Amino acid sequence: MSAPEPRARTVVELQQAVEAELARLAPVVDALGEVFAAAGHELALVGGPVRDAMLGRPHHDLDFATSARPDDTEKLLSAWGDATWDMGRDFGTIGCRKGEWTVEVTTYRSEAYDPDSRKPTVDFGDSLAGDLGRRDFTVNAMAVRVPGRVVEDPFGGVVDLAQGVLRTPGTPEASFSDDPLRMLRAARFAAQLGFEVAPEVVAAMTDMAARIEIISAERVRDELVKLVCAPWPRLGLTLLVETGLASYVLPELPALALERDEHHRHKDVYEHTLTVLEQAIDLEPRLGTDGPDFVSRFAALMHDVGKPKTRRFVDDGTVTFHHHDVVGAKITRKRMQALRFSKEETEAVSSLVELHLRFHGYGSGEWTDSAVRRYVRDAGDQLARLHVLTRADCTTRNRRKADALRRAYDDLEARIAVLQEQEELDSIRPDLDGNQIMELLGIGPGREVGEAYRFLLELRLDHGPMSTEDATAALRAWWAERSA
Template identity: 65%
Template sequence: MHSVATAITRLAALAESPHISRLATAFHSAGYELALVGGPVRDAFLGRELHDLDFTTDALPDQILAIVAPLASAHWDIGRAFGTIGAVIDGHTVEITTYRTDAYDGETRKPEVEFGTSLEDDLVRRDFTVNAMALRLPEQKLVDPSGGMDDLLAGRLSTPSAPEVSFGDDPLRMMRAARFTSQLGFTVTDEVKEAMAALAERLSIISLERVSDELTKLMATDAPRPGIELLVDTGLAEQVIPEIPALRLQVDEHAHHKDVYEHSLTVLDQAIELEKQRATPGASPDVVLRLAALLHDIGKPATKRTEGGGVVTFHHHDVVGAKLAAKRLRALRFDKETISQVSKLIELHLRFFGYTEGAWTDSAVRRYVRDAGDLLERLHILTRADVTTRNRRKAARLARAYDDLEARIRVLSEQEELAAVRPDLDGEQIMALLGIRPGREVGEAYRFLLELRLDEGPLGEEEATRRLKAWHAARSEA
């Protein structure tokens, strides 16, 4: 948190930057108000990077367009129905929105858009007080009608109006509360938390795409765990991703196995830490990896069995979990690639643990790499993060084993171009050597050669030809 004086200095410098100064002067000269609003004002006090500059004004959309058009190298009015005009001024993208006093019908998320004339009225309809502050331009006067500065200094999230009213108007704000808990490191007030719990089922009126977008933003924060815990504690997770709160049921009275819910959150924390250590500078948060870490054990409730002596098992929870994750992500309208990658990581996340039972052959290592494909680095991270035991000797043994596996993968990769494992002969060569046409037999021959490649490494074209012909001859005799 920056001091108030430092934040004001940052905001002043921003307001005096050429593109904003030109914009503010143009609106003032035309007789209209203009204010920098929301996130940039909040982030100036938090010491965060300032971007996505949003402005608000009493000018109507046509009037905004008339003012910005002479200043802009490009402009667009795709948000005109909601009062928003976008523009590029001196290379900077800005969005300017007419003051609004929206009304909601209580049944859907879509408001009746109503334009307003007061900055203060516009601010009090926003989601949280820390986002309901504005800097009037060009005079650089801070406007804070809801006590956002007090909440900012206290690190808390509260709503400008009663939370029941705010969340009733827009239930997606409850998801945003979880995201801001993680993104800003703030804590929601008791009143906000109680309203979230009471209105959790109202989230059902929000489109799945918008819910998914908020979940993705939460998972992309530096520390998603507090937000996820808030979703679970308030019952919102039951509406969005019920497989997570279901993990809390997996703690038996005899404590024969670890708390799967807490374990999953710890795996997520550790995966993010490893992701940051291994990522290239400037890389975006790996939401696929984080979703896989959070969901990797969701197959456990369905596969839980209590065997002799009270031993609890979860056989095949990796396969079951992969299917459940794919089903949930499809329901949330995630894209096909994300669904495929997350479910594949979950399916593979236990594969390594057989390595500690005895040294793998080179063939087993090749198959591990082949099955992981371009998810190999993520699988490395997920597998390492999945070790949450408090037994230091066991944790050290698993870490050494995975160090060894990664070293062997590097050696084999250098020797054999492991990332692109293919048979020594391609389909065209197979057909020419065996005198066959495209069809099932070509595929079977290809798979035969691929298995040889995985088992024995590169054979060379001559040896592969000999093996292929022997295989084909044996099949023909049979």
């Protein structure tokens, strides 16, 4: 997946696009604008909805800015909408649902970070221009006043949108000092929109990268998820590495750019990783899910992070990375825990990293059915993602080798499908349950039941389903030998 080549748009085309989208939004934006105007307040559609309207991307979640204070906003929305909420009241935001639309209205404001604080201080403002001036990028600093539908663009966002460039309304140094998370957002928007980041913005990101350390792990995590799930994550990830930001938020990524040794040769692990990520994205339709799949993408990004710690030089000029799968799983788990990912996501990604090399013992089909069953058992509910990761991990330019690997994995998947149909591999378990084990052996709950269960499970994996009589005989024989 190469970097996008955005089609050049004229300012007139952008204006026509926003007019068409505003016509679609008219039942909501004009009606709400009239409600606020009747109460003596200003209201304007702002941010992402305006930007995406110009790009021809429809929205059902609408953001507004207003001169009204939160208490007044809540009264107006309560009377107009179907339901309201005020979780963002401390930041001046009141939410509302109106039919199929989700609306958030925020009082004009300005934010700034104390140099040592993770949380912004909020001051309410009195003008739309002042509110737009505190936003992250010019393409997000446009507004449409309603109900009159007057476009406000004090910082040239329309031109930057037409040219596909990310700039800040003021100096990038001031913007990133106010909210360092905006540096990550620059990378995220580059990945989402396929835009170029202006040189002065890149320079400020490089000079101020260390300031990202004051931002909470949760906010960093959320931006990384959006970046990884964007259409062109390579653009954003490359920007993070080149500016040094990745060294603070995802240091395992730049560490993959291993220093070359003149006597030893091996694949560029950093470039290989980005290619694997792009190939995993291309394979996402295999998962049958709607939209991007973060777990499979992040597993592709992290699958080789164990290589720097396991690299060893061999006298014959080769390089080894023994056990980098196991080491990488531990590194991945630690990083995801530090970023406050959920336990479920952390275990899913770490498991995929640990299993990503397992297929390479398959050869041309030498695995027994027992080995195939264990592959399915160990993958568990991540089997479909493991299929994607394993296929994406082939980046060789040798067409014959690539075709051989693809055919081998086709064969493995076919064998898994046959065994799943015959043996219900997705819910593989011993042929006797815990109650039957205790009754046959005359024992109560305890360690011995667990040992017997594991013995029967291994027997099931080795030989497939057994009759109750055969499983009973095998269990009695094992118990007798164990007792002796």
